[in-house]
Amino acid sequence: xLGGTAMTALRRILLRTFLLTLLGACAFLLPAQNxxxxxxxxxxxxxxxxxxxxxSFNIAIHSRGFGCGFKIGKIKTIHLTRNWEAEFISxxxxxxxxxxxxxxxxxxxxxxxxxxxxxxxRFGYGTxxxxxxxxxxxxxxxxxxxxxxxxxxxxxxxxYYVATYQPSPTGGYIEKIEEQTFERGIDILGRSAFTxxxxxxxxxxxxxASLGLGFDIGKxxxxxxxxNVGAKAEFFPLGVSIIESEQNKRFFITFSLSYNxxxxxxxx
Numbered sequence: 380x381l382g383g384t385a386m387t388a389l390r391r392i393l394l395r396t397f398l399l400t401l402l403g404a405c406a407f408l409l410p411a412q413n414x415x416x417x418x419x420x421x422x423x424x425x426x427x428x429x430x431x432x433x434x435s436f437n438i439a440i441h442s443r444g445f446g447c448g449f450k451i452g453k454i455k456t457i458h459l460t461r462n463w464e465a466e467f468i469s470x471x472x473x474x475x476x477x478x479x480x481x482x483x484x485x486x487x488x489x490x491x492x493x494x495x496x497x498x499x500x501r502f503g504y505g506t507x508x509x510x511x512x513x514x515x516x517x518x519x520x521x522x523x524x525x526x527x528x529x530x531x532x533x534x535x536x537x538x539y540y541v542a543t544y545q546p547s548p549t550g551g552y553i554e555k556i557e558e559q560t561f562e563r564g565i566d567i568l569g570r571s572a573f574t575x576x577x578x579x580x581x582x583x584x585x586x587x588a589s590l591g592l593g594f595d596i597g598k599x600x601x602x603x604x605x606x607n608v609g610a611k612a613e614f615f616p617l618g619v620s621i622i623e624s625e626q627n628k629r630f631f632i633t634f635s636l637s638y639n640x641x642x643x644x645x646x647x
Contacts (some may be wrong), residue, residue, distance in 0.1 A: 428600070428645070430454060435603040435641025437466070441611075441633045444469035452507070454643070460507040464526055470497040470631070472622040479569075486540065486569025492623035494561055495534040496573070499613070501587060503528020513595070520595035524607060527588040532619050535580045536560050538571035561623055585615035591635075603641035610634050 433452040439445060448466025455461060477488045505526025513520045541559055543566075544552040558571045591609020598604075611633050618627030 429457070430600065430643040430645055432646045433460065433603055433641060433643040435605075435639045437607070437637045437639040439466070439468070439635050439637035441468065441635035443473065443631070443633050444471050448501075450639075450641075457512070458509045462505045462507065462526070464501070464503045464505055464528070466501045468499050468501070470499050470532070470619070470621065472625055474622055474624060480567060483568050487571075489539060489567060489570035490537070490622070491567065492561055493537040494620045494623055494626070495537055497619055497621050498533045498535075500531045500533070501528060502530075503587065503589075505589075507593060517598060522593040522595070524591045524593050524609060525589065528586070530585040530587045530613055530615070532583040532585060532615055533580055534583060534619065536576035538575040539565070540568040540571055542566040542568055563623075583615050583617045583619050585613055587611055587613040593639075601643050603639060603643060605639045607637045607639060608635070609637075 431454050433454060434450065435452070436447070436449045438447050446466055446468025448464065448468075450462045450464045452460045452462040472493075475490045475493065477490055479488045480486055503526045505524060505528075508523045508525075509520065510523060511521040538558045538560060541557055543555045543557055545555060547553045556568065558575055559565070560576075589609050589611035591607050593605050593607045595603075595605045613631045613633070615629050615631075618629050619631075620626045621628070
């Protein structure tokens with residue numbers, strides 16, 4: 380009997396606590412909604428419009444270099460944006476190690492075994508799909524980003540200053556400084572000028588696909604301001620030679636971090 384009375388008292392206490400909590404939540408939420416509505420009304424008209432286009436630029440660092448690019452986007456719904464994308468990046472080998480010939484003066488550091496400076500132009504079509512929208516008070520919007528397209532690698536030969544030795548008519552040898560690409564056994568003094576070999580640049584076409592996450596941190600609806608992280612897979616059927624130990628490498632995976640900025644607007 381005593382146990383039943385105790386249980387009844389406990390239920391009453393729990394019911395009262397629940398009702399008080401519910402009333403308190405309602406008292407808190409109703410003013411918050413009124414403030415939200417009021418704050419939306421107080422915003423300028425450009426902050427309350429829904430836009431159908433956005434253009435943005437980006438700068439990025441990735442696991443094999445750095446780059447920049449831009450997007451031309453069409454906002455289909457609040458959940459979906461379609462983008463035409465283009466970017467230009469550098470591509471290096473993970474095995475590159477810079478060194479310096481300490482036996483000579485006024486020479487540039489060089490990468491032993493490097494065959495080409497490699498840069499990649501990418502053109503693609505992608506989608507941003509919203510995962511979590513921003514709360515009414517602001518915050519961060521999260522989106523999936525995926526994109527695919529074509530790539531074109533530009534391979535500019537990497538030249539060194541090397542020392543060669545030729546027999547002298549009077550006996551001994553004459554040292555001669557020349558510019559040439561990598562060969563095993565050469566006496567490298569330093570890296571040649573970047574402009575050397577530009578006219579010998581070759582192309583290697585390929586394809587790519589990427590997947591990532593975008594975090595929109597912008598405070599204004601008219602401005603694009605986001606940070607993106609992602610991974611990209613790239614394939615070159617003809618191969619890309621960056622360093623002597625990895626000649627004609629066809630498949631690359633890179634991980635990137637980029638900052639994007641731009642504008643949203645209406646275009647009819």
